[in-house]
Each structure stands twice: as C-alpha cells, then as structure tokens.
Amino acid sequence: MAKALPKRSENYSEWYNEIVKRADLAENSAVRGCMVIKPYGFAIWEKMQRALDDMFKATGHQNAYFPLFVPKSFLEKEEEHAEGFAKECAVVTHYRLKANPDGKGLIVDPDAKLEEELIIRPTSETVIWNAYKNWIQSWRDLPLLINQWANVVRWEMRTRIFLRTAEFLWQEGHTAHATEQEAIDETHQMLGIYAEFAEGWMAMPVVQGIKTESERFAGAEETFCIEALMQDGKALQSGTSHFLGQNFARVFDVQFVNKENQLEYAWATSWGVSTRLMGALIMAHSDDNGLVLPPKLAPIQTVIIPIYRSPEDLATISKTLEPLIGQLKAAGISVKYDDSDHQRSGWKFAEYELRGVPVRLGIGMRDIENGTVEVARRDTLTKDSRPIDFSQPEAFVAGIKELLDEIQDAIYQKALDFREANTFLVDTWEEFKEQIEKGGFIMAHWDGTAETEAAIKEETKATIRCIPLLSADMAGKCVYSGRESPKRVLFARAY
RNA sequence: CGGGGCGUAGCACAGCCUGGUAGUGCGCACGGUUUGGGACCGUGAGGCCGCAAGUUCGAAUCUUGCCGCCCCGACCA
Missing domain, CATH: 3.30.110.30 (C-terminal domain of ProRS)
Incomplete structure (x- = not known):
C-alpha cells in the first residue's frame, strides 16, 4: 500500500508539497526555483486559462504577445517600478557561448557581450508601453484592451511550488484609456472578473480590496486585489488589478489627440493572475486524502471504474457502459473510463481520490443485474447506489450533471463557512x-x-x-x- | 545571504563510525493465484554510491575542495 499523505493538521507545508507531487500536478525541476508542470496539473491550468480568457474576450480584450526580453533602459524609466523590480531580475549579458579553450565544455564568449543588458521580464509594462507609443495617436485608438499569456521571471530568494516560483505562467492585461475614470472603471471591472472567476470557478471565496501604499504594485497609483483564506489560516493574494494613472504614458511618451485636438497622456491599467492560483486551488479545498477539485476546473469530472473478476465480466461491463459513457460525453461531462487491467479497483479508488476527481462511478456485475451504479462524491467521501437504465441512461446522466453542480456549490459553501468561522x-x-x-x-x-x-x-x-x-x-x-x-x-x- | 539537513537503482532509504563482492522496500518486466477500498507468490532487469582531487595495495566508506537540492529566516504574485 502506498504511503498516506501527511496530515494537514500535523505538517501543512509537507502536506501541500506531497499533494502536488502525488496528485501528479507538478514537480521541482533541475533548475533552482523552477517547476515542471505535469500534464494533469497543466490540464487544470488550461481550464483556468480557458475560463479567464473567455471572460477577457467577453469584455472586449484581445490577446497579443510581447517579448521575453526587456532592455534595461526600459525598466529604468519609471523610477518606482524600476526600484520595485530591480532586486529580482535575471539579466542577460551575453549572446554566445564557445568551446572552452582550457578544457571541456562551453564558456561564455567574452567577445559576445551585449551593449545593453536585457532583463528577462518580471512583468511587461515597459515593453508594452514602449510599443503603445506607436499604436496610440488619437482618442479613436482608445481604449486599447490587450492581454497576454506569458511566462515571467522573478528571482525569488525562497520558492514554493506554484505559490512562488522563479519562473511562473500568468496573464497580464495592459490597457490604455482616454480618461482617468475609464481606466479606473477598467481596474474595477477586471477585479470583479477575478472575483467572479475565483468564486464561480475555483469555488474559492475572496475578499476584494485596495492595497495599502506599502503593498502597492511598483509604479501603480492604486492596487486592487482579491485575497483568499487558506485552510492553515494564512492569506493568499490571488489576483491584482492596478490603476497605473499616467505614469507609464509619461515615461514612454504615449500621447493621443483628444476630441478637442489637444495632446493628452493615456491612462493605464494592468492586471494579472498566475499559476499561483493552482496553489490557491489546492489549499482552498483539498483534504488528507488528496486533492479536491471543483467540477468546473476538474480535467476529469467523472471517472468510471469497472469492478470485475474475469475478462468476460470486464467485456460485459464495458459493453453495458457504452451508452452511459456516450451520454455523459454528450452532456458535456468529461469522463474517463478506467478499464486498465494492471491496477485493482481499490487502488483506483484511492488514486482518483488523490487526484481530486469530483465523481466516481463504480460498476460491477451485481450492479448490472440490479440496474444500479455506485456513485461516490469526492468532496464528502460519501457513496450511494443509484438506479440506472443502462440502455437509456439519460435520466441517470441528468442526475450526475446535477450532482456536479451540487458539488461545485458545496465546496464553495464549505470554503465560505471556513472563512467566516475564521x-x-x-x-x-x-x-x-x-x-x-x-x-x-x-x-x-x-x-x-x-x-x-x-x-x-x-x-x-x-x-x-x-x-x-x-x-x-x-x-x-x-x-x-x-x-x-x-x-x-x-x-x-x-x- | 545567514542557520540546519541531505546527495547511494525511477522513488523512499540502509550501508559510512571500524576501508575489502553495493543492499532493502516500493515501483518496473514476465508467469501464476487474485479482484466491491491501495492483493499475494515466484522469477528477473535496473547503479561511474553528486563531481573533482588526495590518502591507501584497495574508497560509497577517510581528507580537502566544489556543485546541487530541501527545510527554517530576511525579500516577494
């Protein structure tokens, strides 16, 4: 039998690290502070991306892509911004290696020193506003509503997988507006979208608020955030939305002609959420048996496990389940039928619990005779036996769809109750x-x-x-x- | 960057003190018995013992240096 997870109550951070590894979400890489996101973990991130991206698009934003490298001179321009990020920047100084003349391997070619160092983006305000200078001339070019999905690097002293890694994935929205009020409205709108995503999709209640001056984003006039409470009683900043005023427009000279034919600096916002949300998701809901995923973000919403003795039984079960699997898929439920023969059913039960699959269906020969299915909920770890017509499973599938919605609501409510109690x-x-x-x-x-x-x-x-x-x-x-x-x-x- | 710990099979570790054929469990492959909550038996594959130098007839083991990782602090989405 595989080792049980550490208990949350005994060692929370060990529990967290183990769950990340054992649920196959990610692992530490050979590179210090950086993680490898594994397929199952990335599938969750992709579902997050999809939901957020749809919300961004629905509010008029477009995706674009800007370079990984930021010339040092760009970063220097906005003084507070520069100061805020300077101490955590990775710097590219050379563009070539060569064979080591004194021995094995490669050395940095001293003749290939860059005239100007390039910073690996810790965030993209500067590159983007440098580009916006050419994109914005008239009030008719505004608002400019751009988002990019990218990786960034912040050279942290101490890292924790998903929560704080040297490299992480995120989205950063960068918008330009003709008026201060419009930019402020955008900042609020995106904060609202983050809150809606956190609560509606991640099932994680958040407090929306304003950062104090000392916690504010470097270069912002005002920073808004969503804050969530983790099960160990610590807070996790889960998203930020910044009103940047005209700071970046001024230093990159982004002016537009208003309706009165006068030059004005554009007003800016930026907003982002990162793979840190994966950490939030884990710590918000999971228990000592493993991950607990909200159905809306679960890569597998329903897993079906056949319980059988002989290959003939398995063939019978598989055949009987065909309409059910088809109907589940038709209902938009992601389903995995695990008929693999090298693990036993008990092993599979434990494994899918560890991976947080919201609903598990168990079907054996007895069920086929009786016209029943064992339905297990991950969030409550409860099981019940439900009637099914295997040849016409529509009614049963409707029940599963309802159950998934119920689980989504239940884990949100549980997290909310926890927050209120704490x-x-x-x-x-x-x-x-x-x-x-x-x-x-x-x-x-x-x-x-x-x-x-x-x-x-x-x-x-x-x-x-x-x-x-x-x-x-x-x-x-x-x-x-x-x-x-x-x-x-x-x-x-x-x- | 300080303080602590650790580098031996894919993973978890023993062996090191006291130098002499590299081991255990899990996992993996094959065969069999099993199968409604992490099965069992048998057979087998798998290692530059983190790297480098030194001591020695002989180093996983002793010495020195280096590298890497993890945990705890200062810094942070």
Missing part, C-alpha cells in the same frame, strides 16, 4: 497578538499610517492584506495606536 473582529492589541498566532483573517481598525502598518508587521508578521471594498465604513480606534480610524482593514499572515 474571520475575527479584533479591537485590542492583546487580542490581536493572540489571534494572529491562531491564524485567520483579522478585521481591525488601523490609523492609516505606514508606521503603524510596519510596526504591526514587525511585531506579529501580519500584514494588511487589503482595505475591503465591500464592507461598510464604521469609525473606530486603531488597534495599535488608538488613533482614529474610518473603517476596519483586513489583517493576516500571508503567503
């Missing part, structure tokens, strides 16, 4: 220090100063995840300084 209103500093050790979201008053924010971080490792958008203003006293505060903000320890 969100605390805290009014005293003593209580704050005590609660932060236990984990969870803390809603507390803050005096609005960076000093207080830094002091709280220093003393408790908790950061202000965001100033929530949807909670009402209600004045109070800062939990740390006792000064006036207009509303509560969201504190947590974060990934």
Whole structure:
C-alpha cells in the first residue's frame, strides 16, 4: 500500500508539497526555483486559462504577445517600478557561448557581450508601453484592451511550488484609456472578473480590496486585489488589478489627440493572475486524502471504474457502459473510463481520490443485474447506489450533471463557512497578538499610517492584506495606536 | 545571504563510525493465484554510491575542495 499523505493538521507545508507531487500536478525541476508542470496539473491550468480568457474576450480584450526580453533602459524609466523590480531580475549579458579553450565544455564568449543588458521580464509594462507609443495617436485608438499569456521571471530568494516560483505562467492585461475614470472603471471591472472567476470557478471565496501604499504594485497609483483564506489560516493574494494613472504614458511618451485636438497622456491599467492560483486551488479545498477539485476546473469530472473478476465480466461491463459513457460525453461531462487491467479497483479508488476527481462511478456485475451504479462524491467521501437504465441512461446522466453542480456549490459553501468561522473582529492589541498566532483573517481598525502598518508587521508578521471594498465604513480606534480610524482593514499572515 | 539537513537503482532509504563482492522496500518486466477500498507468490532487469582531487595495495566508506537540492529566516504574485 502506498504511503498516506501527511496530515494537514500535523505538517501543512509537507502536506501541500506531497499533494502536488502525488496528485501528479507538478514537480521541482533541475533548475533552482523552477517547476515542471505535469500534464494533469497543466490540464487544470488550461481550464483556468480557458475560463479567464473567455471572460477577457467577453469584455472586449484581445490577446497579443510581447517579448521575453526587456532592455534595461526600459525598466529604468519609471523610477518606482524600476526600484520595485530591480532586486529580482535575471539579466542577460551575453549572446554566445564557445568551446572552452582550457578544457571541456562551453564558456561564455567574452567577445559576445551585449551593449545593453536585457532583463528577462518580471512583468511587461515597459515593453508594452514602449510599443503603445506607436499604436496610440488619437482618442479613436482608445481604449486599447490587450492581454497576454506569458511566462515571467522573478528571482525569488525562497520558492514554493506554484505559490512562488522563479519562473511562473500568468496573464497580464495592459490597457490604455482616454480618461482617468475609464481606466479606473477598467481596474474595477477586471477585479470583479477575478472575483467572479475565483468564486464561480475555483469555488474559492475572496475578499476584494485596495492595497495599502506599502503593498502597492511598483509604479501603480492604486492596487486592487482579491485575497483568499487558506485552510492553515494564512492569506493568499490571488489576483491584482492596478490603476497605473499616467505614469507609464509619461515615461514612454504615449500621447493621443483628444476630441478637442489637444495632446493628452493615456491612462493605464494592468492586471494579472498566475499559476499561483493552482496553489490557491489546492489549499482552498483539498483534504488528507488528496486533492479536491471543483467540477468546473476538474480535467476529469467523472471517472468510471469497472469492478470485475474475469475478462468476460470486464467485456460485459464495458459493453453495458457504452451508452452511459456516450451520454455523459454528450452532456458535456468529461469522463474517463478506467478499464486498465494492471491496477485493482481499490487502488483506483484511492488514486482518483488523490487526484481530486469530483465523481466516481463504480460498476460491477451485481450492479448490472440490479440496474444500479455506485456513485461516490469526492468532496464528502460519501457513496450511494443509484438506479440506472443502462440502455437509456439519460435520466441517470441528468442526475450526475446535477450532482456536479451540487458539488461545485458545496465546496464553495464549505470554503465560505471556513472563512467566516475564521474571520475575527479584533479591537485590542492583546487580542490581536493572540489571534494572529491562531491564524485567520483579522478585521481591525488601523490609523492609516505606514508606521503603524510596519510596526504591526514587525511585531506579529501580519500584514494588511487589503482595505475591503465591500464592507461598510464604521469609525473606530486603531488597534495599535488608538488613533482614529474610518473603517476596519483586513489583517493576516500571508503567503 | 545567514542557520540546519541531505546527495547511494525511477522513488523512499540502509550501508559510512571500524576501508575489502553495493543492499532493502516500493515501483518496473514476465508467469501464476487474485479482484466491491491501495492483493499475494515466484522469477528477473535496473547503479561511474553528486563531481573533482588526495590518502591507501584497495574508497560509497577517510581528507580537502566544489556543485546541487530541501527545510527554517530576511525579500516577494
């Protein structure tokens, strides 16, 4: 028997690492800090991409692609942006290798030094706005609504698979607008799309909010985010949407002629989500038996496992199941019929649980005689036997479709209940220090100063995840300084 | 970059202290018995013991240097 997963309660990070490996999502690569995303993991990412991409397209965005390399001079232009990213950039200095004259192997050819170093993009604002300079002349060229799916590199000190890798996959939207208000509206719209995706597809409730100045994206006027609570009580920033003002338009000189024939700088936004969402998905729902996937993102929504003794039985079962498999597919349900002969049914049960397949159907000779199917739910680990007409399985399939919807809702509700049970209103500093050790979201008053924010971080490792958008203003006293505060903000320890 | 741990078969590890034929479990291949919650028996394949130098008749084992990975901190989507 294969080793059980580590328990969440005993060693959360080991549980996480093991689940990533054992569910066959990804593995560490030979390259430090970088991951190999395996087919099953990539299939989930592709489903995320598809859903998000459809939402981007539905709101008028188009995909394009910009280069991996950013000339150093581009990155330097926007001062805060440059400062924010400088310490985590991979730099290309040469363009050629040559045989080592002193021995084996290859060396960097010193004669092939680049005149200007190229940065491997940590984000693409600069390359993209350099291009936009030529794309935008008139108000008629606006808004310009572009997204790209790409990889980026941020040379992190310490990495964790999916959550923080040196190279990761993401999408970055970069839009240009004629007015400030339009850009602000876009920033909000995309934040809303991220929240809708997180909640509707990932079944992961999120808090939408504004970042404080110290947590803001380098070069942005305002950063909005969605924050989710993981099962170990830590927060995970799961998406960001930035209002960039005219900062990048100014430094790249992107001006357009408005309706009054006057030159104006364009207004910008950028927004992104990354393969970090894979980590969020794992940590939001999975249990000690393995991954739990929301049906909308599961590469396999239903797995069918035949239970048999002889090859003849298997042939009978396979034949009997043909209409059912056909109907499931016709209903748009992704189904895998695992009739492989080298693993036994019990092994398969455990394996598909580990991989988070939402619904498992077990069918043996007894079921065929009785006209039943064993239906097992991954989220609750419950089983029941349902009647089926194997030659006309439409009614049964409708029931499975319903069940998948029910599971999607149930795991969202479970995650929401967890978040509500782990969100605390805290009014005293003593209580704050005590609660932060236990984990969870803390809603507390803050005096609005960076000093207080830094002091709280220093003393408790908790950061202000965001100033929530949807909670009402209600004045109070800062939990740390006792000064006036207009509303509560969201504190947590974060990934 | 600090502190800790580890590099031996695809994976998990033992062997190292005290130098002398490279091992165990899982997985893999083949055969058989099994099959409603991770089956069992038998046979077999699979290794430059992280790399390099040194000590030695002889190094997985001792010495030195290097490289890599993981965990904990500082930095971060």
